[in-house]
Amino acid sequence: MTSSFSNLSLAEPLARAVAEMGYESMTPIQEQAIPVVLTGQDVMGAAQTGTGKTAAFSLPLLQRLLKHESSSTSPARHPVRALVLLPTRELADQVAQQIALYAKYTKLRSTVVFGGMDMKPQTIELKKGVEVLVATPGRLLDHIEAKNAVLNQVEYVVLDEADRMLDIGFLPDLQRILSYLPKQRTTLLFSATFSPEIKRLASSYLQNPITIEVARPNETASTVEQRFYSANDDDKRRAIHQVLKSRGIKQAFIFVNSKLGCARLARSLEREGLKTTALHGDKSQDERLKALEAFKSGEVDLLVCTDVAARGLDIKDVPAVFNFDVPFNAEDYVHRIGRTGRAGASGLAVTLVSGSDARLVADIEKLIKKKIDLEAIEYEEDQPRGRINDGRRAWREAGETGDGRDALPAAPAAPRRERDQRVGREGREQHRGFRPAVASRDPFFEKPYEASAAADATPAWEAAKSAPRSSVSANIKPKRKVAALFKAAQPETSVQ
Numbered sequence: 001m002t003s004s005f006s007n008l009s010l011a012e013p014l015a016r017a018v019a020e021m022g023y024e025s026m027t028p029i030q031e032q033a034i035p036v037v038l039t040g041q042d043v044m045g046a047a048q049t050g051t052g053k054t055a056a057f058s059l060p061l062l063q064r065l066l067k068h069e070s071s072s073t074s075p076a077r078h079p080v081r082a083l084v085l086l087p088t089r090e091l092a093d094q095v096a097q098q099i100a101l102y103a104k105y106t107k108l109r110s111t112v113v114f115g116g117m118d119m120k121p122q123t124i125e126l127k128k129g130v131e132v133l134v135a136t137p138g139r140l141l142d143h144i145e146a147k148n149a150v151l152n153q154v155e156y157v158v159l160d161e162a163d164r165m166l167d168i169g170f171l172p173d174l175q176r177i178l179s180y181l182p183k184q185r186t187t188l189l190f191s192a193t194f195s196p197e198i199k200r201l202a203s204s205y206l207q208n209p210i211t212i213e214v215a216r217p218n219e220t221a222s223t224v225e226q227r228f229y230s231a232n233d234d235d236k237r238r239a240i241h242q243v244l245k246s247r248g249i250k251q252a253f254i255f256v257n258s259k260l261g262c263a264r265l266a267r268s269l270e271r272e273g274l275k276t277t278a279l280h281g282d283k284s285q286d287e288r289l290k291a292l293e294a295f296k297s298g299e300v301d302l303l304v305c306t307d308v309a310a311r312g313l314d315i316k317d318v319p320a321v322f323n324f325d326v327p328f329n330a331e332d333y334v335h336r337i338g339r340t341g342r343a344g345a346s347g348l349a350v351t352l353v354s355g356s357d358a359r360l361v362a363d364i365e366k367l368i369k370k371k372i373d374l375e376a377i378e379y380e381e382d383q384p385r386g387r388i389n390d391g392r393r394a395w396r397e398a399g400e401t402g403d404g405r406d407a408l409p410a411a412p413a414a415p416r417r418e419r420d421q422r423v424g425r426e427g428r429e430q431h432r433g434f435r436p437a438v439a440s441r442d443p444f445f446e447k448p449y450e451a452s453a454a455a456d457a458t459p460a461w462e463a464a465k466s467a468p469r470s471s472v473s474a475n476i477k478p479k480r481k482v483a484a485l486f487k488a489a490q491p492e493t494s495v496q
């Protein structure tokens, strides 16, 4: 961070808000993007979460909208001028909160709409008139069709976390929304990576964009210490206990690959005495916001989450991130560990690798262009060392050669469930001492997976089939039906 906000000649109300936030100097994305957005040019920005990109687009956008400030109470004087689209409810909420803080000394109005909440209060806000509308695509379409949101005066559109919006399957919704907007506008697209799909999206909807890359896509922050520990599936919780204890870590994110795993792991850790909460797509909006608040306030120490649920969450200073499951998609590794080591603080990213994860680890190696050394964990309790190393040995045997890259073959051929059962049995025999005495007695673990009772009663895909488009939609669209959860081994079944 080098230059100061005072170099920007921001209007006084915006400068005051920034000063109040305690920002002293601009982050690299702000330094590069703000002057460009102030000129009204389209931008294609590659920036990791936590780089300050919300301020990078919203401050110049608000500055350009100041000419429309109006103290009139008439909704007609407050049409939507800027639209910010995000993939998840939490992210939309977070960005809207930031924008409201930056705009607090202006007369510009902002609001947020996302699914999982009653449409009525959102409708009331929209009807009053807002200049800046932050939204997730599904719910925005509901409001457009209910004629609550009129977008024909939009001058700016921001597609934030665009790669994730495409991953979730929002492309058709985005295309529809963009078709309602005036052709003459500024479009800003932010994405963690510039995949071919993102480039295609940009070439369809952006005009001569200025490309801004603050960190090379796929680059991991140098402030994050990355450790890869071998751990059989049955050892993983024990590994978490050990790392937390030996490093004196108070709070951490723990990433898992499925909602099922998320709920169960949170439950297990909680029962083992760690203050834990879970964040995944089957939680009701209210539960998710509460989980976040509990983590932010320090009421809980561990937040177990899935990739979609956690993407872009602005929780600062998380000292550590655990990958309980190696992510199916190597890019998610970069996103996950981006939760720690933010804004120059140091962070720890621990990935727990079982014998069947060789191919996934090789993908990460390729993406981050760093050799991954798999280590054994030194457990404090008496444990037969050779057994603890099993996962590591299996991984090495699975094909590490010379420099450990590229030559790693595919993971062992046994289906995941079968492997898990096998490893599970072996693990139980090897580490009998660790299992909490009550572990298998909780009926929760005997039950098949069920979505939280508080979550929407009708699954999103059913609601989408049966309800007319204008009714309340479930905002986040799962790619597949719940049955997919039970085939966690296949990368294509990744769920939010």
Ligand code: AMP
Pocket (backbone or CB within 6 Å): 022, 023, 024, 025, 026, 027, 030, 048, 049, 050, 051, 052, 053, 054, 055, 314, 316, 343
């Ligand atoms: P973002 O990447 O937009 O999610 O921002 C991550 C966090 O960085 C947010 O909590 C912002 O309030 C904070 N932030 C943004 N810009 C700055 C800055 N220039 N100096 C310090 N903190 C900042």
